[in-house]
Amino acid sequence: MTYAEQTGLEKVDMDFYRSSFVSGASNANRLRVQYFLRRDDGRLFADIWFGPEAAGPPDFxxxxxxxxxxxxxxxxxxxxxxxxxxxxxxxxxxxxxMPLGHEAGLECWIERVDGRKVYTRGEIRNRDGELITSGQGIFVTLPMESLGKHRQAVSEFYGF
Known part of the structure; x- marks a missing residue:
């Protein structure tokens, strides 16, 4: 089952990310990504497709x-x-x-916040539920002023 078929998830407007290296609209033969948000716990999910321009080892x-x-x-x-x-x-x-031409699902969550540092985890699984890749990240918050001319659009899209 894809995340698009699940209830309780809010589909994210991907047009906001149209210039993204990863999920941008021009990446149709490399990656196709659709994000979904579960507001009650803040987890992010995605349906992902890996195309021929995402190739590494042959066929993967x-x-x-x-x-x-x-x-x-x-x-x-x-x-x-x-x-x-x-x-x-x-x-x-x-x-x-991860075989090319196949879909996978992604789930990520915040583990903890310590001052400006946000600690995260994420997983990519194939449609059979097999773990393909997992990751953890440390992110640091930016002052809103650093967004310059994009501050208003970002505030409206993300709701802060």
Whole structure:
């Protein structure tokens, strides 16, 4: 079952990310990502498809594509939880290969917050539930003033 088919998840408007290296609209042959938010606990989910331009080993997704999705998703989740963050460090564990042309699901969550640091975890699983990749991240919050001309749009989209 995809996250799009589950109840209790809010579909995220992906147009906001149209210029994203990871989930942007121009990446249709590399990656297709659709985020979903569960407001009651702040977890972020995604349906992901790995296309031919995400190739690493023959017929499988590049590890960098998996890491990039986890990095972006853990950061996006921070923003939806009212932590305007950027990545300080991510650590990725590769458990299994991800075949190209297949979908996977992603789930990420905040483990804890310590001052400006936001500690996160995430997992990518194939549709059979097998763990493909897991990661953890340390993100640091930005002062809203640093967003400059984007501050208003970001505040409205993420609700803060």
């Amino acid at each position: 997704a590049h590890g960098g594509a998996l890491a990039a999705i986890l990095d972006e998703a853990m950061g996006v989740m921070g923003w939806f939880n009212h932590y305007p963050v950027v990545t300080v460090n991510i650590s990725i564990d590769y458990k299994s290969l």
